[in-house]
Amino acid sequence: MSQIEVAFPERIPARLGPELTRRVLYLDEDIDDFALIEDGDEITGLRLVGPITRTARPESLIETLMQEAQGLRSVEPKRVWSSRRPSGPGSGIRADDVIRELIDAGDARVHGPGTISLRGAHADLLTVLDDMFAALSMDVAGAEHHRFPTLLGTSVLERGGYLESFPNLLLTVNRLRNTSADFERFRDHRRSGGSLNELESATIPVEYCLPPTMCYYIYDSHVGTRSDELRVLTAVGSSFRFEHRYESPLRRLWDFTIRETVWIGERDDVRRGLERYRGLVTALCDELGLAGLCESAHDPFFLADNGAAKAAAQQMIGSKTELRLFLDDDETVAAASFNQHGQHLAAQYDIGLSDGAPASTACVGIGLERFTLAFLAQHGTDPRRWPSIVARAVAAQADRPGRVAVREWVSST
Amino acid sequence: MEHAKILDRILQFLAGMPGWRGEVEADTPILENGQLDSLGIVSLMGYIEESLGVEIPESEFQFERFATPRSIADLVRDSADGSVAV
Numbered sequence: 001m002s003q004i005e006v007a008f009p010e011r012i013p014a015r016l017g018p019e020l021t022r023r024v025l026y027l028d029e030d031i032d033d034f035a036l037i038e039d040g041d042e043i044t045g046l047r048l049v050g051p052i053t054r055t056a057r058p059e060s061l062i063e064t065l066m067q068e069a070q071g072l073r074s075v076e077p078k079r080v081w082s083s084r085r086p087s088g089p090g091s092g093i094r095a096d097d098v099i100r101e102l103i104d105a106g107d108a109r110v111h112g113p114g115t116i117s118l119r120g121a122h123a124d125l126l127t128v129l130d131d132m133f134a135a136l137s138m139d140v141a142g143a144e145h146h147r148f149p150t151l152l153g154t155s156v157l158e159r160g161g162y163l164e165s166f167p168n169l170l171l172t173v174n175r176l177r178n179t180s181a182d183f184e185r186f187r188d189h190r191r192s193g194g195s196l197n198e199l200e201s202a203t204i205p206v207e208y209c210l211p212p213t214m215c216y217y218i219y220d221s222h223v224g225t226r227s228d229e230l231r232v233l234t235a236v237g238s239s240f241r242f243e244h245r246y247e248s249p250l251r252r253l254w255d256f257t258i259r260e261t262v263w264i265g266e267r268d269d270v271r272r273g274l275e276r277y278r279g280l281v282t283a284l285c286d287e288l289g290l291a292g293l294c295e296s297a298h299d300p301f302f303l304a305d306n307g308a309a310k311a312a313a314q315q316m317i318g319s320k321t322e323l324r325l326f327l328d329d330d331e332t333v334a335a336a337s338f339n340q341h342g343q344h345l346a347a348q349y350d351i352g353l354s355d356g357a358p359a360s361t362a363c364v365g366i367g368l369e370r371f372t373l374a375f376l377a378q379h380g381t382d383p384r385r386w387p388s389i390v391a392r393a394v395a396a397q398a399d400r401p402g403r404v405a406v407r408e409w410v411s412s413t
Numbered sequence: 414m415e416h417a418k419i420l421d422r423i424l425q426f427l428a429g430m431p432g433w434r435g436e437v438e439a440d441t442p443i444l445e446n447g448q449l450d451s452l453g454i455v456s457l458m459g460y461i462e463e464s465l466g467v468e469i470p471e472s473e474f475q476f477e478r479f480a481t482p483r484s485i486a487d488l489v490r491d492s493a494d495g496s497v498a499v
Contacts, residue, residue: 267434267447267448268447271447309454309455309458310451310452310455312471312474313451313452313454313455313458313474314451316451316454316474316475316476316479317444317449317450317451317454317476317479319450319451340447340450341450342447342450342451342452342453343432343434343450344450344452347431347432357432357434358432360447
């Protein structure tokens with residue numbers, strides 16, 4: 001394994017380390033690992049490990065990285081909530097131990113890069129946590145419940161500008177061209193031991209992508225509508241984002257579950273709705289005894305036009321805040337994000353107020369696997385040690401009305 | 414450079430932004446009331462750079478400096494190295 005060190009043309013404040021870390025592995029597929037080289041409270045360079053050192057000019061990658069880091073240097077995150085439960089040394093929070101325990105016991109299984117499954121009470125835990133957020137969305141915020149398909153039309157993502165803003169996260173869906181000649185060619189190719197990856201000429205342009213989040217279905221469902229009334233909608237579903245660094249199961253998944261809630265309407269109504277929901281989620285975290293914080297953040301724009309300026313502006317005005325829960329004494333994971341889009345997305349999807357002006361939109365996305373991981377890291381894997389509100393709900397999963405009804409029906413026949 | 418002219422140009426730009434809602438005056442708290450969102454800031458920065466010929470340094474990316482049209486005009490004036498193309 002080869003290794004190379006590259007000095008940055010200028011020193012970067014150490015607090016931007018997580019920002020740089022987030023981006024480094026998207027620079028080149030051949031970067032297997034890396035370390036930031038620190039000097040006091042500054043980062044002076046990068047140590048890269050992997051075939052990258054043979055196949056590309058690291059200096060050009062550093063140049064890209066520097067452009068991405070621009071604009072974030074002076075913007076400090078603004079904290080809007082800190083948990084009642086403290087964190088820090090002696091917290092006893094250990095995500096790595098918990099993941100190992102789950103895998104060793106067979107309660108979690110890593111199926112490949114970025115994919116993991118849970119079983120039994122730990123799978124039920126994720127369902128129960130989602131039920132709690134669903135209750136906040138539907139029963140408190142008055143959201144309408146939706147169930148969306150997994151395949152999302154590429155044109156829907158194109159319309160929202162996702163392809164330009166987050167090309168690094170995109171996962172697409174492909175299929176063979178529907179001709180007997182192509183199917184025959186495919187069969188012969190496979191019979192001779194050929195790989196799927198060598199069949200580009202037999203596939204058709206990408207019609208569908210895997211959804212990076214649920215809210216695009218919601219905007220697509222409202223194209224061309226006009227209303228001043230506040231619309232609140234919620235959905236849960238599988239979401240997909242490519243993450244190069246997958247060796248930390250549950251932290252960064254390609255395939256994960258989001259509970260998403262969206263507000264569409266007049267600016268002040270939307271903002272109030274989002275802020276109230278954020279208050280409810282953070283209060284629920286306190287109720288569940290979770291250590292965390294909520295602070296201003298920005299989207300992971302990467303190589304997008306004005307990406308650094310957009311990120312800095314988001315962070316400056318607090319249009320995006322993230323709920324971060326502790327995974328150990330100092331590491332946190334973003335378990336939820338609260339986003340105000342202004343009129344931007346409504347303008348893209350032609351969603352208007354009654355006078356024709358674009359509506360305002362906002363959304364909350366809660367990453368259920370990450371939330372579950374943080375919960376387990378903080379409360380342990382034994383359901384008897386979980387807060388009673390959760391333990392009771394997990395125990396009651398077998399008594400959900402649908403299951404009880406079917407059990408009774410089977411036993412009566 | 415004339416602060417009043419810079420302010421005037423900024424007010425004109427903001428009022429002409431697609432989808433801009435509500436009145437805007439020199440001391441309207443456009444960040445706090447949500448009139449100016451993050452993409453609006455990026456557009457405004459582009460306008461300041463291209464039309465007024467002033468580049469805003471990263472160190473000035475602070476909430477207070479973008480809080481009102483007047484504070485933005487102050488920022489443009491303070492950041493100008495020489496003249497402002499008003």
